[in-house]
Amino acid sequence: MIAMDLMHHSSCFLLPTIPLQRRPSLTTAQLHVCADGGANRLYDEMPLFFPQEDASDVRRRYKPDVIKGDMDSIRREVLEFYAxxxxxxxxxxxxxxxxxxxxCVTYIRDSASGLDKSNLCILVVGxxxxxxxxxxxxxxxxxxxxxxxxVLLSNDSLIHLLPRTYCHEIHIQTSVEGPHCGLIPIGTPSKSSTTTGLQWDLNNTAMEFGGLVSTSNIVKEEKVTVQSDCDLLWTISIKKL
Ligand SMILES: Nc1ncnc2c1ncn2[C@@H]1O[C@H](COP(=O)(O)OP(=O)(O)OP(=O)(O)O)[C@@H](O)[C@H]1O
Ligand SMILES: Cc1ncc(C[n+]2csc(CCO)c2C)c(N)n1
Incomplete structure:
Protein backbone atom coordinates (compact mmCIF):
# COMPACT_ATOMS: atom_id res chain seq x y z
CA MET A 1 0.00 0.00 0.00
CA ILE A 2 1.29 3.51 -0.89
CA ALA A 3 1.09 6.05 1.96
CA MET A 4 -0.56 9.23 0.74
CA ASP A 5 0.54 12.73 1.70
CA LEU A 6 -1.74 14.65 4.02
CA MET A 7 -3.22 17.98 2.94
CA HIS A 8 -4.45 20.33 5.70
CA HIS A 9 -7.28 22.78 5.18
CA SER A 10 -8.33 25.60 7.47
CA SER A 11 -10.63 28.55 6.78
CA CYS A 12 -8.76 30.76 9.27
CA PHE A 13 -8.99 33.60 6.71
CA LEU A 14 -12.68 33.82 7.71
CA LEU A 15 -11.83 34.69 11.31
CA PRO A 16 -12.34 38.34 12.29
CA THR A 17 -9.22 40.50 12.08
CA ILE A 18 -7.79 42.32 15.08
CA PRO A 19 -10.33 45.09 15.89
CA LEU A 20 -7.57 47.74 15.88
CA GLN A 21 -6.94 47.15 12.22
CA ARG A 22 -10.64 47.66 11.40
CA ARG A 23 -10.07 46.15 7.96
CA PRO A 24 -11.66 43.21 6.15
CA SER A 25 -9.35 40.21 6.57
CA LEU A 26 -8.80 39.83 2.81
CA THR A 27 -6.64 42.97 2.90
CA THR A 28 -3.81 40.79 4.19
CA ALA A 29 -3.58 39.10 0.76
CA GLN A 30 -0.26 39.50 -1.09
CA LEU A 31 -1.96 40.35 -4.36
CA HIS A 32 -5.44 41.69 -5.15
CA VAL A 33 -6.75 40.88 -8.61
CA CYS A 34 -10.15 41.93 -9.97
CA ALA A 35 -11.82 39.92 -12.71
CA ASP A 36 -13.26 42.52 -15.09
CA GLY A 37 -16.70 43.47 -13.67
CA GLY A 38 -15.47 42.49 -10.19
CA ALA A 39 -13.73 45.90 -10.17
CA ASN A 40 -17.15 47.63 -10.34
CA ARG A 41 -18.18 45.80 -7.18
CA LEU A 42 -15.02 46.82 -5.34
CA TYR A 43 -15.51 50.43 -6.45
CA ASP A 44 -19.22 50.53 -5.55
CA GLU A 45 -19.22 48.48 -2.37
CA MET A 46 -16.03 49.25 -0.41
CA PRO A 47 -17.21 52.77 0.56
CA LEU A 48 -20.38 51.21 2.05
CA PHE A 49 -18.20 49.61 4.78
CA PHE A 50 -16.96 53.09 5.82
CA PRO A 51 -19.98 55.43 5.52
CA GLN A 52 -18.27 58.18 7.58
CA GLU A 53 -15.31 58.43 5.21
CA ASP A 54 -14.88 60.06 1.85
CA ALA A 55 -15.62 57.40 -0.83
CA SER A 56 -12.53 58.27 -2.90
CA ASP A 57 -10.25 57.87 0.13
CA VAL A 58 -11.70 54.40 0.81
CA ARG A 59 -11.32 53.40 -2.87
CA ARG A 60 -7.71 54.56 -2.88
CA ARG A 61 -7.02 52.46 0.23
CA TYR A 62 -8.56 49.32 -1.31
CA LYS A 63 -6.97 49.62 -4.74
CA PRO A 64 -6.57 46.34 -6.74
CA ASP A 65 -3.05 45.51 -7.91
CA VAL A 66 -4.35 44.11 -11.20
CA ILE A 67 -7.57 44.11 -13.23
CA LYS A 68 -7.69 41.36 -15.84
CA GLY A 69 -10.45 40.14 -18.14
CA ASP A 70 -12.19 40.72 -21.43
CA MET A 71 -13.18 44.20 -20.20
CA ASP A 72 -16.77 44.00 -21.37
CA SER A 73 -18.25 44.67 -17.92
CA ILE A 74 -15.94 47.13 -16.13
CA ARG A 75 -17.26 50.70 -16.32
CA ARG A 76 -15.00 53.27 -17.97
CA GLU A 77 -14.97 55.54 -14.89
CA VAL A 78 -13.88 52.55 -12.72
CA LEU A 79 -11.13 51.52 -15.15
CA GLU A 80 -9.84 55.09 -15.39
CA PHE A 81 -9.97 55.62 -11.61
CA TYR A 82 -7.89 52.52 -10.79
CA ALA A 83 -5.55 52.95 -13.81
CA CYS A 104 -7.02 35.89 -13.31
CA VAL A 105 -5.90 32.47 -12.04
CA THR A 106 -3.37 32.16 -14.87
CA TYR A 107 -2.11 35.66 -14.04
CA ILE A 108 -1.49 34.65 -10.42
CA ARG A 109 0.00 31.28 -11.40
CA ASP A 110 2.41 32.84 -13.89
CA SER A 111 3.15 35.98 -11.91
CA ALA A 112 6.82 36.33 -11.04
CA SER A 113 6.48 39.64 -9.21
CA GLY A 114 8.03 38.53 -5.94
CA LEU A 115 4.92 36.61 -4.94
CA ASP A 116 5.63 33.95 -2.34
CA LYS A 117 4.00 30.91 -3.98
CA SER A 118 5.18 28.26 -1.54
CA ASN A 119 1.85 28.23 0.24
CA LEU A 120 -0.30 30.03 -2.30
CA CYS A 121 -4.05 30.13 -1.76
CA ILE A 122 -6.42 32.10 -3.98
CA LEU A 123 -9.60 33.38 -2.30
CA VAL A 124 -12.31 34.22 -4.82
CA VAL A 125 -14.90 36.54 -3.31
CA GLY A 126 -18.24 37.03 -5.05
CA VAL A 151 -11.43 28.79 -2.52
CA LEU A 152 -14.74 30.07 -3.88
CA LEU A 153 -16.62 32.24 -1.41
CA SER A 154 -20.01 33.83 -0.97
CA ASN A 155 -21.74 35.18 2.13
CA ASP A 156 -23.29 31.73 2.65
CA SER A 157 -20.81 29.11 1.48
CA LEU A 158 -17.23 28.19 0.83
CA ILE A 159 -16.15 25.65 -1.79
CA HIS A 160 -12.81 24.09 -2.63
CA LEU A 161 -11.50 20.97 -4.30
CA LEU A 162 -10.04 17.97 -2.49
CA PRO A 163 -7.62 16.37 -4.98
CA ARG A 164 -7.70 12.57 -4.97
CA THR A 165 -3.92 12.43 -4.68
CA TYR A 166 -4.01 13.41 -0.96
CA CYS A 167 -5.61 12.42 2.32
CA HIS A 168 -7.39 15.51 3.61
CA GLU A 169 -7.68 16.92 7.12
CA ILE A 170 -10.17 19.78 7.29
CA HIS A 171 -9.93 21.85 10.49
CA ILE A 172 -13.35 23.35 11.08
CA GLN A 173 -13.45 26.95 12.37
CA THR A 174 -16.66 26.40 14.31
CA SER A 175 -17.10 30.08 15.19
CA VAL A 176 -17.47 31.05 11.54
CA GLU A 177 -18.32 27.93 9.50
CA GLY A 178 -20.57 24.86 9.55
CA PRO A 179 -22.37 22.80 10.45
CA HIS A 180 -23.88 22.15 6.98
CA CYS A 181 -21.51 20.66 4.48
CA GLY A 182 -21.29 18.58 1.32
CA LEU A 183 -18.92 16.33 -0.64
CA ILE A 184 -19.63 16.11 -4.35
CA PRO A 185 -17.87 14.14 -7.10
CA ILE A 186 -18.29 16.63 -9.91
CA GLY A 187 -16.27 15.23 -12.79
CA THR A 188 -16.04 11.48 -12.48
CA PRO A 189 -17.86 8.89 -10.37
CA SER A 190 -16.08 7.84 -7.20
CA LYS A 191 -15.86 4.13 -6.51
CA SER A 192 -14.72 4.73 -2.95
CA SER A 193 -14.84 7.69 -0.61
CA THR A 194 -14.25 7.53 3.14
CA THR A 195 -14.75 10.25 5.76
CA THR A 196 -14.64 10.80 9.50
CA GLY A 197 -16.17 13.62 11.53
CA LEU A 198 -19.51 13.89 9.69
CA GLN A 199 -23.02 12.94 10.79
CA TRP A 200 -23.40 10.77 7.67
CA ASP A 201 -19.87 9.46 7.16
CA LEU A 202 -18.90 7.70 3.94
CA ASN A 203 -17.34 4.32 4.42
CA ASN A 204 -15.71 3.14 1.22
CA THR A 205 -18.89 4.50 -0.40
CA ALA A 206 -19.49 4.94 -4.14
CA MET A 207 -20.78 8.35 -5.24
CA GLU A 208 -21.65 9.85 -8.59
CA PHE A 209 -23.43 12.87 -9.96
CA GLY A 210 -26.87 11.55 -10.87
CA GLY A 211 -26.57 8.92 -8.14
CA LEU A 212 -25.55 9.34 -4.51
CA VAL A 213 -23.83 12.60 -3.60
CA SER A 214 -23.35 13.84 -0.04
CA THR A 215 -25.29 17.10 0.34
CA SER A 216 -27.00 18.41 3.50
CA ASN A 217 -24.42 16.59 5.61
CA ILE A 218 -23.46 17.91 9.07
CA VAL A 219 -20.01 18.44 10.58
CA LYS A 220 -19.79 16.70 13.97
CA GLU A 221 -16.14 17.13 14.91
CA GLU A 222 -13.54 19.91 14.71
CA LYS A 223 -11.47 17.75 12.38
CA VAL A 224 -13.00 16.12 9.29
CA THR A 225 -10.97 13.64 7.25
CA VAL A 226 -11.64 12.72 3.63
CA GLN A 227 -10.04 10.22 1.29
CA SER A 228 -11.34 9.38 -2.18
CA ASP A 229 -10.32 7.83 -5.48
CA CYS A 230 -11.54 10.95 -7.31
CA ASP A 231 -11.44 14.71 -6.85
CA LEU A 232 -14.31 15.88 -4.64
CA LEU A 233 -15.80 19.30 -4.09
CA TRP A 234 -15.94 20.20 -0.39
CA THR A 235 -18.51 22.78 0.61
CA ILE A 236 -19.38 24.16 4.04
CA SER A 237 -21.85 26.81 5.19
CA ILE A 238 -20.59 30.15 6.49
CA LYS A 239 -22.25 31.44 9.67
CA LYS A 240 -24.00 34.81 9.63
CA LEU A 241 -22.52 37.36 12.05
N1 LIG B 1 -23.19 36.53 -10.58
C1 LIG B 1 -22.01 35.90 -10.50
N2 LIG B 1 -21.90 34.73 -9.86
C2 LIG B 1 -20.72 34.11 -9.79
N3 LIG B 1 -19.58 34.57 -10.34
C3 LIG B 1 -19.65 35.73 -11.01
C4 LIG B 1 -20.87 36.45 -11.12
N4 LIG B 1 -20.65 37.56 -11.82
C5 LIG B 1 -19.36 37.54 -12.13
N5 LIG B 1 -18.74 36.44 -11.65
C6 LIG B 1 -17.30 36.10 -11.78
O1 LIG B 1 -16.58 37.28 -12.06
C7 LIG B 1 -15.95 37.19 -13.35
C8 LIG B 1 -16.07 38.53 -14.03
O2 LIG B 1 -17.44 38.86 -14.17
P1 LIG B 1 -17.98 39.71 -15.39
O3 LIG B 1 -19.32 40.24 -15.01
O4 LIG B 1 -16.94 40.67 -15.84
O5 LIG B 1 -18.14 38.56 -16.47
P2 LIG B 1 -18.35 38.71 -18.06
O6 LIG B 1 -17.06 38.51 -18.73
O7 LIG B 1 -19.06 39.99 -18.35
O8 LIG B 1 -19.26 37.45 -18.34
P3 LIG B 1 -20.36 37.28 -19.46
O9 LIG B 1 -19.71 37.72 -20.72
O10 LIG B 1 -20.68 35.84 -19.40
O11 LIG B 1 -21.53 38.15 -19.04
C9 LIG B 1 -16.64 36.04 -14.07
O12 LIG B 1 -15.73 35.35 -14.92
C10 LIG B 1 -17.03 35.14 -12.92
O13 LIG B 1 -15.92 34.35 -12.52
C1 LIG C 1 -18.16 26.35 -26.40
C2 LIG C 1 -18.16 27.80 -25.97
N1 LIG C 1 -19.19 28.23 -25.22
C3 LIG C 1 -19.22 29.51 -24.81
C4 LIG C 1 -18.23 30.37 -25.19
C5 LIG C 1 -18.33 31.82 -24.78
N2 LIG C 1 -17.43 32.22 -23.74
C6 LIG C 1 -16.81 31.38 -22.91
S1 LIG C 1 -15.80 32.19 -21.82
C7 LIG C 1 -16.22 33.68 -22.47
C8 LIG C 1 -15.64 34.94 -21.92
C9 LIG C 1 -16.50 35.51 -20.85
O1 LIG C 1 -15.86 36.61 -20.28
C10 LIG C 1 -17.13 33.55 -23.50
C11 LIG C 1 -17.74 34.68 -24.27
C12 LIG C 1 -17.16 29.86 -25.97
N3 LIG C 1 -16.10 30.64 -26.36
N4 LIG C 1 -17.15 28.57 -26.34
Whole structure:
Protein backbone atom coordinates (compact mmCIF):
# COMPACT_ATOMS: atom_id res chain seq x y z
CA MET A 1 0.00 0.00 0.00
CA ILE A 2 1.29 3.51 -0.89
CA ALA A 3 1.09 6.05 1.96
CA MET A 4 -0.56 9.23 0.74
CA ASP A 5 0.54 12.73 1.70
CA LEU A 6 -1.74 14.65 4.02
CA MET A 7 -3.22 17.98 2.94
CA HIS A 8 -4.45 20.33 5.70
CA HIS A 9 -7.28 22.78 5.18
CA SER A 10 -8.33 25.60 7.47
CA SER A 11 -10.63 28.55 6.78
CA CYS A 12 -8.76 30.76 9.27
CA PHE A 13 -8.99 33.60 6.71
CA LEU A 14 -12.68 33.82 7.71
CA LEU A 15 -11.83 34.69 11.31
CA PRO A 16 -12.34 38.34 12.29
CA THR A 17 -9.22 40.50 12.08
CA ILE A 18 -7.79 42.32 15.08
CA PRO A 19 -10.33 45.09 15.89
CA LEU A 20 -7.57 47.74 15.88
CA GLN A 21 -6.94 47.15 12.22
CA ARG A 22 -10.64 47.66 11.40
CA ARG A 23 -10.07 46.15 7.96
CA PRO A 24 -11.66 43.21 6.15
CA SER A 25 -9.35 40.21 6.57
CA LEU A 26 -8.80 39.83 2.81
CA THR A 27 -6.64 42.97 2.90
CA THR A 28 -3.81 40.79 4.19
CA ALA A 29 -3.58 39.10 0.76
CA GLN A 30 -0.26 39.50 -1.09
CA LEU A 31 -1.96 40.35 -4.36
CA HIS A 32 -5.44 41.69 -5.15
CA VAL A 33 -6.75 40.88 -8.61
CA CYS A 34 -10.15 41.93 -9.97
CA ALA A 35 -11.82 39.92 -12.71
CA ASP A 36 -13.26 42.52 -15.09
CA GLY A 37 -16.70 43.47 -13.67
CA GLY A 38 -15.47 42.49 -10.19
CA ALA A 39 -13.73 45.90 -10.17
CA ASN A 40 -17.15 47.63 -10.34
CA ARG A 41 -18.18 45.80 -7.18
CA LEU A 42 -15.02 46.82 -5.34
CA TYR A 43 -15.51 50.43 -6.45
CA ASP A 44 -19.22 50.53 -5.55
CA GLU A 45 -19.22 48.48 -2.37
CA MET A 46 -16.03 49.25 -0.41
CA PRO A 47 -17.21 52.77 0.56
CA LEU A 48 -20.38 51.21 2.05
CA PHE A 49 -18.20 49.61 4.78
CA PHE A 50 -16.96 53.09 5.82
CA PRO A 51 -19.98 55.43 5.52
CA GLN A 52 -18.27 58.18 7.58
CA GLU A 53 -15.31 58.43 5.21
CA ASP A 54 -14.88 60.06 1.85
CA ALA A 55 -15.62 57.40 -0.83
CA SER A 56 -12.53 58.27 -2.90
CA ASP A 57 -10.25 57.87 0.13
CA VAL A 58 -11.70 54.40 0.81
CA ARG A 59 -11.32 53.40 -2.87
CA ARG A 60 -7.71 54.56 -2.88
CA ARG A 61 -7.02 52.46 0.23
CA TYR A 62 -8.56 49.32 -1.31
CA LYS A 63 -6.97 49.62 -4.74
CA PRO A 64 -6.57 46.34 -6.74
CA ASP A 65 -3.05 45.51 -7.91
CA VAL A 66 -4.35 44.11 -11.20
CA ILE A 67 -7.57 44.11 -13.23
CA LYS A 68 -7.69 41.36 -15.84
CA GLY A 69 -10.45 40.14 -18.14
CA ASP A 70 -12.19 40.72 -21.43
CA MET A 71 -13.18 44.20 -20.20
CA ASP A 72 -16.77 44.00 -21.37
CA SER A 73 -18.25 44.67 -17.92
CA ILE A 74 -15.94 47.13 -16.13
CA ARG A 75 -17.26 50.70 -16.32
CA ARG A 76 -15.00 53.27 -17.97
CA GLU A 77 -14.97 55.54 -14.89
CA VAL A 78 -13.88 52.55 -12.72
CA LEU A 79 -11.13 51.52 -15.15
CA GLU A 80 -9.84 55.09 -15.39
CA PHE A 81 -9.97 55.62 -11.61
CA TYR A 82 -7.89 52.52 -10.79
CA ALA A 83 -5.55 52.95 -13.81
CA UNK A 84 -4.75 56.47 -12.56
CA UNK A 85 -3.74 54.96 -9.21
CA UNK A 86 -1.30 52.58 -10.88
CA UNK A 87 -3.39 49.39 -11.07
CA UNK A 88 -2.07 47.12 -13.82
CA UNK A 89 -4.74 46.64 -16.51
CA UNK A 90 -4.51 43.41 -18.52
CA UNK A 91 -6.95 43.57 -21.44
CA UNK A 92 -7.65 40.10 -22.84
CA UNK A 93 -10.69 41.07 -24.92
CA UNK A 94 -9.44 38.89 -27.81
CA UNK A 95 -9.85 35.75 -25.66
CA UNK A 96 -13.54 34.80 -25.64
CA UNK A 97 -12.88 31.13 -24.77
CA UNK A 98 -11.89 31.43 -21.11
CA UNK A 99 -13.71 33.17 -18.29
CA UNK A 100 -12.36 36.21 -16.49
CA UNK A 101 -11.70 34.10 -13.38
CA UNK A 102 -9.65 31.67 -15.50
CA UNK A 103 -7.66 34.62 -16.85
CA CYS A 104 -7.02 35.89 -13.31
CA VAL A 105 -5.90 32.47 -12.04
CA THR A 106 -3.37 32.16 -14.87
CA TYR A 107 -2.11 35.66 -14.04
CA ILE A 108 -1.49 34.65 -10.42
CA ARG A 109 0.00 31.28 -11.40
CA ASP A 110 2.41 32.84 -13.89
CA SER A 111 3.15 35.98 -11.91
CA ALA A 112 6.82 36.33 -11.04
CA SER A 113 6.48 39.64 -9.21
CA GLY A 114 8.03 38.53 -5.94
CA LEU A 115 4.92 36.61 -4.94
CA ASP A 116 5.63 33.95 -2.34
CA LYS A 117 4.00 30.91 -3.98
CA SER A 118 5.18 28.26 -1.54
CA ASN A 119 1.85 28.23 0.24
CA LEU A 120 -0.30 30.03 -2.30
CA CYS A 121 -4.05 30.13 -1.76
CA ILE A 122 -6.42 32.10 -3.98
CA LEU A 123 -9.60 33.38 -2.30
CA VAL A 124 -12.31 34.22 -4.82
CA VAL A 125 -14.90 36.54 -3.31
CA GLY A 126 -18.24 37.03 -5.05
CA UNK A 127 -17.80 33.68 -6.77
CA UNK A 128 -21.19 32.24 -5.86
CA UNK A 129 -24.78 33.35 -5.55
CA UNK A 130 -25.33 34.96 -8.91
CA UNK A 131 -25.74 33.77 -12.49
CA UNK A 132 -25.67 29.97 -12.60
CA UNK A 133 -23.48 29.78 -15.73
CA UNK A 134 -20.93 31.98 -13.92
CA UNK A 135 -21.06 29.72 -10.87
CA UNK A 136 -20.54 26.61 -13.01
CA UNK A 137 -17.70 28.36 -14.84
CA UNK A 138 -16.10 29.12 -11.47
CA UNK A 139 -16.44 25.47 -10.36
CA UNK A 140 -14.87 24.45 -13.66
CA UNK A 141 -11.91 26.72 -12.89
CA UNK A 142 -11.21 25.00 -9.57
CA UNK A 143 -11.41 21.59 -11.30
CA UNK A 144 -9.20 22.75 -14.15
CA UNK A 145 -6.56 24.18 -11.78
CA UNK A 146 -6.82 21.26 -9.35
CA UNK A 147 -3.10 21.61 -8.54
CA UNK A 148 -3.71 25.07 -7.03
CA UNK A 149 -5.50 25.95 -3.82
CA UNK A 150 -8.51 28.02 -4.86
CA VAL A 151 -11.43 28.79 -2.52
CA LEU A 152 -14.74 30.07 -3.88
CA LEU A 153 -16.62 32.24 -1.41
CA SER A 154 -20.01 33.83 -0.97
CA ASN A 155 -21.74 35.18 2.13
CA ASP A 156 -23.29 31.73 2.65
CA SER A 157 -20.81 29.11 1.48
CA LEU A 158 -17.23 28.19 0.83
CA ILE A 159 -16.15 25.65 -1.79
CA HIS A 160 -12.81 24.09 -2.63
CA LEU A 161 -11.50 20.97 -4.30
CA LEU A 162 -10.04 17.97 -2.49
CA PRO A 163 -7.62 16.37 -4.98
CA ARG A 164 -7.70 12.57 -4.97
CA THR A 165 -3.92 12.43 -4.68
CA TYR A 166 -4.01 13.41 -0.96
CA CYS A 167 -5.61 12.42 2.32
CA HIS A 168 -7.39 15.51 3.61
CA GLU A 169 -7.68 16.92 7.12
CA ILE A 170 -10.17 19.78 7.29
CA HIS A 171 -9.93 21.85 10.49
CA ILE A 172 -13.35 23.35 11.08
CA GLN A 173 -13.45 26.95 12.37
CA THR A 174 -16.66 26.40 14.31
CA SER A 175 -17.10 30.08 15.19
CA VAL A 176 -17.47 31.05 11.54
CA GLU A 177 -18.32 27.93 9.50
CA GLY A 178 -20.57 24.86 9.55
CA PRO A 179 -22.37 22.80 10.45
CA HIS A 180 -23.88 22.15 6.98
CA CYS A 181 -21.51 20.66 4.48
CA GLY A 182 -21.29 18.58 1.32
CA LEU A 183 -18.92 16.33 -0.64
CA ILE A 184 -19.63 16.11 -4.35
CA PRO A 185 -17.87 14.14 -7.10
CA ILE A 186 -18.29 16.63 -9.91
CA GLY A 187 -16.27 15.23 -12.79
CA THR A 188 -16.04 11.48 -12.48
CA PRO A 189 -17.86 8.89 -10.37
CA SER A 190 -16.08 7.84 -7.20
CA LYS A 191 -15.86 4.13 -6.51
CA SER A 192 -14.72 4.73 -2.95
CA SER A 193 -14.84 7.69 -0.61
CA THR A 194 -14.25 7.53 3.14
CA THR A 195 -14.75 10.25 5.76
CA THR A 196 -14.64 10.80 9.50
CA GLY A 197 -16.17 13.62 11.53
CA LEU A 198 -19.51 13.89 9.69
CA GLN A 199 -23.02 12.94 10.79
CA TRP A 200 -23.40 10.77 7.67
CA ASP A 201 -19.87 9.46 7.16
CA LEU A 202 -18.90 7.70 3.94
CA ASN A 203 -17.34 4.32 4.42
CA ASN A 204 -15.71 3.14 1.22
CA THR A 205 -18.89 4.50 -0.40
CA ALA A 206 -19.49 4.94 -4.14
CA MET A 207 -20.78 8.35 -5.24
CA GLU A 208 -21.65 9.85 -8.59
CA PHE A 209 -23.43 12.87 -9.96
CA GLY A 210 -26.87 11.55 -10.87
CA GLY A 211 -26.57 8.92 -8.14
CA LEU A 212 -25.55 9.34 -4.51
CA VAL A 213 -23.83 12.60 -3.60
CA SER A 214 -23.35 13.84 -0.04
CA THR A 215 -25.29 17.10 0.34
CA SER A 216 -27.00 18.41 3.50
CA ASN A 217 -24.42 16.59 5.61
CA ILE A 218 -23.46 17.91 9.07
CA VAL A 219 -20.01 18.44 10.58
CA LYS A 220 -19.79 16.70 13.97
CA GLU A 221 -16.14 17.13 14.91
CA GLU A 222 -13.54 19.91 14.71
CA LYS A 223 -11.47 17.75 12.38
CA VAL A 224 -13.00 16.12 9.29
CA THR A 225 -10.97 13.64 7.25
CA VAL A 226 -11.64 12.72 3.63
CA GLN A 227 -10.04 10.22 1.29
CA SER A 228 -11.34 9.38 -2.18
CA ASP A 229 -10.32 7.83 -5.48
CA CYS A 230 -11.54 10.95 -7.31
CA ASP A 231 -11.44 14.71 -6.85
CA LEU A 232 -14.31 15.88 -4.64
CA LEU A 233 -15.80 19.30 -4.09
CA TRP A 234 -15.94 20.20 -0.39
CA THR A 235 -18.51 22.78 0.61
CA ILE A 236 -19.38 24.16 4.04
CA SER A 237 -21.85 26.81 5.19
CA ILE A 238 -20.59 30.15 6.49
CA LYS A 239 -22.25 31.44 9.67
CA LYS A 240 -24.00 34.81 9.63
CA LEU A 241 -22.52 37.36 12.05
N1 LIG B 1 -23.19 36.53 -10.58
C1 LIG B 1 -22.01 35.90 -10.50
N2 LIG B 1 -21.90 34.73 -9.86
C2 LIG B 1 -20.72 34.11 -9.79
N3 LIG B 1 -19.58 34.57 -10.34
C3 LIG B 1 -19.65 35.73 -11.01
C4 LIG B 1 -20.87 36.45 -11.12
N4 LIG B 1 -20.65 37.56 -11.82
C5 LIG B 1 -19.36 37.54 -12.13
N5 LIG B 1 -18.74 36.44 -11.65
C6 LIG B 1 -17.30 36.10 -11.78
O1 LIG B 1 -16.58 37.28 -12.06
C7 LIG B 1 -15.95 37.19 -13.35
C8 LIG B 1 -16.07 38.53 -14.03
O2 LIG B 1 -17.44 38.86 -14.17
P1 LIG B 1 -17.98 39.71 -15.39
O3 LIG B 1 -19.32 40.24 -15.01
O4 LIG B 1 -16.94 40.67 -15.84
O5 LIG B 1 -18.14 38.56 -16.47
P2 LIG B 1 -18.35 38.71 -18.06
O6 LIG B 1 -17.06 38.51 -18.73
O7 LIG B 1 -19.06 39.99 -18.35
O8 LIG B 1 -19.26 37.45 -18.34
P3 LIG B 1 -20.36 37.28 -19.46
O9 LIG B 1 -19.71 37.72 -20.72
O10 LIG B 1 -20.68 35.84 -19.40
O11 LIG B 1 -21.53 38.15 -19.04
C9 LIG B 1 -16.64 36.04 -14.07
O12 LIG B 1 -15.73 35.35 -14.92
C10 LIG B 1 -17.03 35.14 -12.92
O13 LIG B 1 -15.92 34.35 -12.52
C1 LIG C 1 -18.16 26.35 -26.40
C2 LIG C 1 -18.16 27.80 -25.97
N1 LIG C 1 -19.19 28.23 -25.22
C3 LIG C 1 -19.22 29.51 -24.81
C4 LIG C 1 -18.23 30.37 -25.19
C5 LIG C 1 -18.33 31.82 -24.78
N2 LIG C 1 -17.43 32.22 -23.74
C6 LIG C 1 -16.81 31.38 -22.91
S1 LIG C 1 -15.80 32.19 -21.82
C7 LIG C 1 -16.22 33.68 -22.47
C8 LIG C 1 -15.64 34.94 -21.92
C9 LIG C 1 -16.50 35.51 -20.85
O1 LIG C 1 -15.86 36.61 -20.28
C10 LIG C 1 -17.13 33.55 -23.50
C11 LIG C 1 -17.74 34.68 -24.27
C12 LIG C 1 -17.16 29.86 -25.97
N3 LIG C 1 -16.10 30.64 -26.36
N4 LIG C 1 -17.15 28.57 -26.34
Missing amino acids: SLGTEIVDKSHDQDTTDLHK ALGGRFDHEMGNLNVICRFSYMRI
